[in-house]
Amino acid sequence: MSGGRGSAPGAGPRHARWLLWLPLCAFGIVLAVVLWGLWRPADRTVYSAMVGKPLPDFTLPAIAPGKPGVTSADFRRGAPRLLNVFASWCVPCVAEAPQLLTLKAAGVPIDAVAIKDTPADVAAFLQRHGDPYASVGSDPHSRLQLALGSSGVPETFVVDGQGIIRLQHVGDIRADDVPQLLQALAAARGAGAAR
């Protein structure tokens, strides 16, 4: 071999020792990251781009018997409210109905947007599963839903007294979500008072 780098068989240089442990170290780092990811409490919150932004302007016609429709002006009267996006044809909406009633009992005003719904279906839904709503507006083409950055039903928004969205809850409200929502409402009230 003419090159100085050739090695005679059997007498070749050994591999650099520390390099051999590099893959194991890399795997260790990945493992640490993954362990952390696995053990951290599951955080399924959607960090909405709408949080901190004002509600879009809208006026939705009434759909439930004896209840007014919803307008964005309702949310600028100084007290925080919940805006619940639901539909009579949505199964998780049935599941969250008791929690909404609990919130109503706790004195929380709740307005609703019914997506792609009919007055008859909404009336039947409210009769069967209880009626927590102060007003229900109809959004037959999901216009407001899209403007809210909501991707499905049900979703619930905490809106403070100035019409600013404070929290977006995606999916049905479970029993353990109620305290978090009440907390967000209290915080919104506090912030409103401070202002």
Next chain:
Amino acid sequence: MTAETGLVALWLAAALALAQLVLGALALKNGADAARAAPTVRAVATVQGALALAAMAALIAAFLASDMSVALVAANSHSMKPTLYKFAGAWGNHEGSMLLWVTILGLAGAAVARLEHRLRADTLVATLAAQAAIALGFYAFLLFASNPFARLDPAPADGAGLNPLLQDPGLAFHPPTLYAGYVGLSVAFSFAVGALVTRDVGAAFARAMRPWVLGAWIFLTLGITAGSYWAYYELGWGGWWFWDPVENASLMPWLAATALLHSVSVLATRDGLRAWTVMLAVVAFSMSMIGTFLVRSGILTSVHAFAVDPRRGAFILALLVIYIGGALLLFGLRIGTVRQGKLFEGVSREGALVANNLLLTVILGIVLIGTFYPIVAAAMGVQLSVGPPFFDSTAGPVALLLVAVLAAGPVMRWRRDDPGEVAQRLFPAIAATLFAGVGTFVLGGPIAPLPLLGIALGVGLAVASVAPLAKRNLRRAPLQLWGMVVAHLGVAVSLIGMAASTAYTQERLVAVGTGDPARVAGFTVRLEGVRPLVGDNWTALEGHLNVTLDDEAIAVLRPQVRYFTTPVTTTNESAILTRWDGQLYAVLGTLGEDGRWQLRLWWKPMVTLIWFGGFLIALGGALALVGHQWRLWQQRRRADAVAETAAWSAA
């Protein structure tokens, strides 16, 4: 009964895997026993594979019969579903896909047991023992944490249906192909572990391992290509790669396997890169397992994550620690005692292959970091997702550098080459690159630097990739050489497709009433009407679009909005017109209050080249595989002939 048969088969397969592992370990402890134990271990591995296959068949039978008393069938199928989706629905869910995973693992082990005759007996026994060890863990995962055969009592009247996005013929082929690739890499992993145990790392070992790597890599390439096309037409976003964690999970093993494929050639041909090759073999399958873990644990949210269950995640994580940690520990302890292979000059075929390997590894690292970074960021309290801007701007330039090396490598000589002569051999390719670059810049209109480089280097690579065939008798050129040429040409074709479609895609989002024209890239698309349609388990609104080019009607496109009943979901079925120079892609949106329909139109020039190139890459792999096996067969026949002649003359 079918479900119980499947469960019994699964338990028996697990028991045989344990037997295979123990037998192998005992035989290896007494070195002399390995050769004697080999036939037994081979037989056990074969039966184990057959039993895993039987379990999979039982699950498919339960799905085909719509046996709703099986919990998995009830949760994922529906009696009204078309038969193809009942069949494919068997793996369109967590438990079923894990069973498919294990089945392929078992079959891969059985294939090694039946077909591998070049490996030293003790290394073979160690390899099969390692394969059994992997299988054992995943059998345990199925039996204890994801039983696909669990019964429901009472049985529901009907099932919940399959996710409509998965109700596509692609589901029948995409997962099995991809899994064959993913899990096929387990063979390389087991080979590496086996060779480390018996300290048998060398050229002969590499020659034995090469076809297995090649086989898995072909499936992986096909799986990724098909998956990309499926996402492109089914998801209706018009994109072909989203840098979704699950896509990354399939890309990472592919990158490692591609690096392995090239380093194993160096080891087989020149007996160099011993430690590196062994490490890549371990890393490639580790990436498969990490990918499985990513998808199944739910630590990363993704459209593919149909089983978000942290406990299952913890189980797979434990398996990962044992297998990957164990293999890398063995690597660290043992490889130091393996003699270093042959060295070589920087400017040489080996040098180019090392550069290829390093660049592939860098891309792998980028993808790995990009995929895991959201978790790290979450640890620091920041919510973010890492998407195309990061990957395109980091992996893109490295990939282009890799393409340059890829063009140069095949025209270089082994061991040592002269830089001047290499440049001379590359002259046509360099000229083509410059020509294509300048031509695109001048004629093609405004273009970003990365796509411009992509087109130029793609054309250059296309020229360079056929250079090894120059001055050769084409009919006598070995099939392996053809394989390399075709695969590299595939990379060039795919790259041109990616760059051109990225640079020149035209998009139009319009609201159209009946009879209104919409124009995109010279095409006029006129909405003639929308009509309702009823399918097996869906109803749809179908748009009727007349497409004209230069006042000549050329096609009718029928995009649909489909409404599925079980479960209630809406999907957009895109309609695609394929022309030689690209695709016209139409998606029907929603009906506005003014009676006009939303219509999304794309003209994607050269986009089909992406998947055609992917197919060429896989075809190249297949040619190389056949070529290697053909040569092996010829060698064996010649050896037989020599032995016969010797016997004759002795007589």
